[in-house]
Amino acid sequence: MKPIKVGLLGIGTVGAGTFNVLKRNQQEITRRAGRGIEITMVADLNTERARELTNGECEVVSDANLVVNHPDIDIVIELIGGYGIAKDLVLKAIANGKHVVTANKALLATHGNEIFKAAQDQGVMVAFEAAVAGGIPIIKALREGLTANRIEWIAGIINGTTNFILSEMRDKGLDFDVALKEAQRLGYAEADPTFDIEGIDAAHKATIMAAIAFGIPMQFEKAYVEGITTLQATDILYAEELGYRIKLLGIAKRAHVNGQEGIELRVHPTLIPEKRLIANVEGAMNAVLVHGDAVGATLYYGKGAGAEPTASAVIADLVDITRLATADPEHRVPHLAFQPDAMTDTPILPMSEITTSYYLRMHVADLPGVLADVTRILADASISIDAMLQKEPAEGESQTDIVILTHQTQEKNIVAAIAKMEALSTVVGKVIKIRLEELS
Amino acid sequence: MKPIKVGLLGIGTVGAGTFNVLKRNQQEITRRAGRGIEITMVADLNTERARELTNGECEVVSDANLVVNHPDIDIVIELIGGYGIAKDLVLKAIANGKHVVTANKALLATHGNEIFKAAQDQGVMVAFEAAVAGGIPIIKALREGLTANRIEWIAGIINGTTNFILSEMRDKGLDFDVALKEAQRLGYAEADPTFDIEGIDAAHKATIMAAIAFGIPMQFEKAYVEGITTLQATDILYAEELGYRIKLLGIAKRAHVNGQEGIELRVHPTLIPEKRLIANVEGAMNAVLVHGDAVGATLYYGKGAGAEPTASAVIADLVDITRLATADPEHRVPHLAFQPDAMTDTPILPMSEITTSYYLRMHVADLPGVLADVTRILADASISIDAMLQKEPAEGESQTDIVILTHQTQEKNIVAAIAKMEALSTVVGKVIKIRLEELS
Numbered sequence: 001m002k003p004i005k006v007g008l009l010g011i012g013t014v015g016a017g018t019f020n021v022l023k024r025n026q027q028e029i030t031r032r033a034g035r036g037i038e039i040t041m042v043a044d045l046n047t048e049r050a051r052e053l054t055n056g057e058c059e060v061v062s063d064a065n066l067v068v069n070h071p072d073i074d075i076v077i078e079l080i081g082g083y084g085i086a087k088d089l090v091l092k093a094i095a096n097g098k099h100v101v102t103a104n105k106a107l108l109a110t111h112g113n114e115i116f117k118a119a120q121d122q123g124v125m126v127a128f129e130a131a132v133a134g135g136i137p138i139i140k141a142l143r144e145g146l147t148a149n150r151i152e153w154i155a156g157i158i159n160g161t162t163n164f165i166l167s168e169m170r171d172k173g174l175d176f177d178v179a180l181k182e183a184q185r186l187g188y189a190e191a192d193p194t195f196d197i198e199g200i201d202a203a204h205k206a207t208i209m210a211a212i213a214f215g216i217p218m219q220f221e222k223a224y225v226e227g228i229t230t231l232q233a234t235d236i237l238y239a240e241e242l243g244y245r246i247k248l249l250g251i252a253k254r255a256h257v258n259g260q261e262g263i264e265l266r267v268h269p270t271l272i273p274e275k276r277l278i279a280n281v282e283g284a285m286n287a288v289l290v291h292g293d294a295v296g297a298t299l300y301y302g303k304g305a306g307a308e309p310t311a312s313a314v315i316a317d318l319v320d321i322t323r324l325a326t327a328d329p330e331h332r333v334p335h336l337a338f339q340p341d342a343m344t345d346t347p348i349l350p351m352s353e354i355t356t357s358y359y360l361r362m363h364v365a366d367l368p369g370v371l372a373d374v375t376r377i378l379a380d381a382s383i384s385i386d387a388m389l390q391k392e393p394a395e396g397e398s399q400t401d402i403v404i405l406t407h408q409t410q411e412k413n414i415v416a417a418i419a420k421m422e423a424l425s426t427v428v429g430k431v432i433k434i435r436l437e438e439l440s
Numbered sequence: 441m442k443p444i445k446v447g448l449l450g451i452g453t454v455g456a457g458t459f460n461v462l463k464r465n466q467q468e469i470t471r472r473a474g475r476g477i478e479i480t481m482v483a484d485l486n487t488e489r490a491r492e493l494t495n496g497e498c499e500v501v502s503d504a505n506l507v508v509n510h511p512d513i514d515i516v517i518e519l520i521g522g523y524g525i526a527k528d529l530v531l532k533a534i535a536n537g538k539h540v541v542t543a544n545k546a547l548l549a550t551h552g553n554e555i556f557k558a559a560q561d562q563g564v565m566v567a568f569e570a571a572v573a574g575g576i577p578i579i580k581a582l583r584e585g586l587t588a589n590r591i592e593w594i595a596g597i598i599n600g601t602t603n604f605i606l607s608e609m610r611d612k613g614l615d616f617d618v619a620l621k622e623a624q625r626l627g628y629a630e631a632d633p634t635f636d637i638e639g640i641d642a643a644h645k646a647t648i649m650a651a652i653a654f655g656i657p658m659q660f661e662k663a664y665v666e667g668i669t670t671l672q673a674t675d676i677l678y679a680e681e682l683g684y685r686i687k688l689l690g691i692a693k694r695a696h697v698n699g700q701e702g703i704e705l706r707v708h709p710t711l712i713p714e715k716r717l718i719a720n721v722e723g724a725m726n727a728v729l730v731h732g733d734a735v736g737a738t739l740y741y742g743k744g745a746g747a748e749p750t751a752s753a754v755i756a757d758l759v760d761i762t763r764l765a766t767a768d769p770e771h772r773v774p775h776l777a778f779q780p781d782a783m784t785d786t787p788i789l790p791m792s793e794i795t796t797s798y799y800l801r802m803h804v805a806d807l808p809g810v811l812a813d814v815t816r817i818l819a820d821a822s823i824s825i826d827a828m829l830q831k832e833p834a835e836g837e838s839q840t841d842i843v844i845l846t847h848q849t850q851e852k853n854i855v856a857a858i859a860k861m862e863a864l865s866t867v868v869g870k871v872i873k874i875r876l877e878e879l880s
Contacts, residue, residue: 017734021588021589021733021734022588024590024733025588025589025590025733025734028589028590028655029587029588030782031655031778031779031782032587032655032774032777032778032779032782033587034770034771034774034779035771129585135732135734135735135736135738136738137580137581137584137585137586137738140577140580140581140584140585141577141580141581141585144577144580144584144756144759144760144763145569145577145580145581145756146577146752146756147469147472147473147755147756147759147760148461148462148465148469148751148752148753148754148755148756148759149461149465149468149752150464150465150468215468215471215472277717277720277721277741280717280720281717287739292575292752293461293464293465293748294457294461294465294575294748294749294751294752294755295575295742295743295748295749295752295753296575296742296743296748296749297742297743298575298576298577298740298741298742298743299727299739299740299741299742300738300739300740300741301717301738301739301740301741302735302736302737302738302739303735303736303737303738308733308734308735308736309734309735309736311588311734312586312588312589312732312734312735313588313735314588315587315588315734316584316585316586316587316588319584319587319588320584320587322771323767323771323772323773324764324767324772324773325771326767326768326771326772327763327764327766327767327768327772328766328767330474331474331475331762331763331765331766332763332764332766332767333763333764334472334474337472338471338472339471339472339474342470342471342472
């Protein structure tokens with residue numbers, strides 16, 4: 001059987017990695033796929049660099065339309081990124097009856113519904129293992145490996161940049177700004193790190209995982225997104241003293257509010273017990289914890305970024321498509337794990353309705369009765385206290401920190417309680433609130 | 441489309457779990473599979489219990505042949521276990537053109553080549569996610585998720601019973617016998633625990649993983665198998681002092697000996713650095729670490745046994761078959777990850793040829809020159825020392841323990857060196873040897 005022909009859009013870091021791994025492991029990959037898989041065309045604005053990277057082994061063009069319109073191309077890999085031209089090209093490729101592989105989480109989280117609808121209508125596959133957690137086959141695990149389960153929740157460290165920064169902050173007691181600069185120096189953070197440190201990248205990935213875990217459309221616009229830019233080294237230390245690590249988690253969870261099912265979809269710094277395996281995922285590594293009703297907790301760990309780990313996922317998708325291309329499109333693995341006509345409209349819950357535990361830190365005057373006032377406010381709101389830490393004031397200081405870990409409560413309750421605490425004359429400044437998940 | 445019809449052979453713990461999960465999550469599973477999946481026949485010698493468990497919702501027979509020969513059955517689930525009748529029934533089901541799902545690692549590791557050949561000839565699928573690491577979708581990860589990679593090695597905690605026993609020995613300082621009794625009392629070990637504690641079960645699973653990772657036939661008879669029955673609490677303590685945990689690992693690894701490629705396939709207690717995530721997998725949990733040349737290290741963690749975790753894997757296979765049944769048998773996912781005509785005959789290396797590091801413990805007379813003699817033997821064999829621990833003799837004792845961690849060397853070298861050490865008049869009794877893997 002003749003090799004399957006692949007057109008590559010964008011030969012940057014991941015594109016070059018894909019080209020190289022495909023070439024290096026061609027024999028191994030062909031043994032698995034049953035036929036060769038060859039990149040025969042590359043589109044990149046920098047044609048000179050593209051020619052160098054591909055050693056003249058394939059046709060290089062600057063106009064990506066030439067690839068998506070080429071009759072010989074079976075699969076298009078989109079590695080351009082962003083929502084603009086990438087979206088147009090993916091839709092054109094689909095319209096031309098080509099299968100698509102993409103690592104573009106931003107595109108899928110925001111325009112996935114339109115793209116998958118188009119693919120469904122055309123009977124082609126759009127595969128996106130590389131869009132979430134790099135080389136870890138988490139999309140496959142959710143879409144195929146755990147199909148017996150009612151998925152209850154997912155919690156993932158799905159952004160390597162922020163995990164690296166948090167690891168540095170904890171290891172070396174650094175402040176956020178210093179750790180960010182270190183991450184940039186080492187290439188773990190981009191010059192403009194906004195998407196990573198503000199949690200947007202993690203929210204794109206959480207949105208995609210929520211869709212395939214629960215059979216709901218992509219709803220990035222409804223995700224709650226909080227990054228790590230305001231996180232203080234102090235809180236990392238206090239958390240550690242209490243037996244917790246702080247990680248930026250992407251969380252997707254089934255919940256029930258007033259008897260109605262809803263989905264929590266949120267990204268924020270989170271305290272997790274240090275004894276959990278996922279709490280010990282350090283540096284730029286990724287890990288996703290999935291809880292299914294039959295299987296219980298399963299964890300998937302590996303490199304979430306980088307040229308070859310991401311290429312590993314892109315090529316796995318190429319092999320999948322090669323293996324499944326002959327299957328009846330109506331019945332083969334659905335793009336989003338659930339059949340298109342079996343998606344539900346379970347709503348994403350507003351943040352005020354979610355339920356979790358909380359870490360609270362407040363700076364208070366070292367006076368009698370402060371703790372009584374604060375705990376009274378929590379008691380009145382029926383919020384139980386799980387642990388507390390009160391520090392002696394530093395030498396010559398008249399103020400001190402109180403740290404409280406609460407039991408589970410709804411976000412709106414804690415927000416109301418915090419407002420009351422901040423109104424106390426003895427509480428100085430803002431009360432710091434960080435969510436806490438036991439992940440048990 | 442009408443539901444796919446499944447016949448279940450053997451309704452013990454896992455069979456009942458499969459029946460229950462399939463029923464409980466029928467709606468969710470149908471939404472994913474695109475059609476219903478129903479167990480319509482159950483064969484079990486204990487028909488009374490089978491009828492109770494299935495609430496009269498399906499036909500119960502005592503003769504499994506009635507199921508594998510029934511024209512309405514599309515998929516047969518084999519949960520009988522063992523090599524005898526299970527093998528006959530699986531082969532009959534295949535001959536009758538039925539797809540097969542099995543959790544039977546012993547059967548596959550010993551008769552898999554014959555079974556997969558028969559399935560290939562008939563154009564049916566034999567799926568076995570439940571055969572390795574219970575609910576963790578590790579077969580899928582190896583066979584589909586990591587297809588871009590040249591897999592370099594796999595190291596797994598793939599037997600929950602022994603991991604539970606080792607965790608107890610370390611946590612509570614128990615001896616093996618006591619920890620085994622505790623495991624039996626809690627239901628983590630069977631009345632006859634031989635298959636688990638002697639490493640045979642883990643070797644079955646390692647054999648299967650090696651086949652799909654490297655594209656080689658099942659060769660259980662060539663696996664090196666060493667259990668945990670002779671492991672002493674002392675060595676767990678010394679290992680800990682040196683920063684290591686002892687786990688029973690199933691290892692499959694590419695190696696080169698004298699320029700020839702070979703495969704290491706071995707199960708034995710292994711020291712691993714405590715900072716590795718997999719070193720912190722406790723109790724009856726399973727985890728598999730896979731190293732691919734592109735993706736680097738990935739880890740898969742979850743419950744390796746139990747009714748519902750195993751059912752999770754069995755049902756995922758049912759969904760896979762339902763989704764892929766229409767694909768061209770020549771090209772859909774191959775049973776063993778590689779196309780049948782692309783398997784290699786890379787040899788399994790004899791244990792004397794494998795390369796690893798070692799933990800050595802010897803009991804020696806507390807006399808000058810002992811250490812010099814021992815280290816001279818290692819130096820003469822070009823074996824470097826990585827760390828050493830020498831204890832003061834206990835009060836009133838004239839003998840003491842020396843513990844040495846070596847760098848990598850071939851097994852035959854260490855065996856020869858140990859023979860020389862044991863011949864020293866100052867070394868008392870046997871030298872304890874435990875292999876050590878850095879897993880980096």
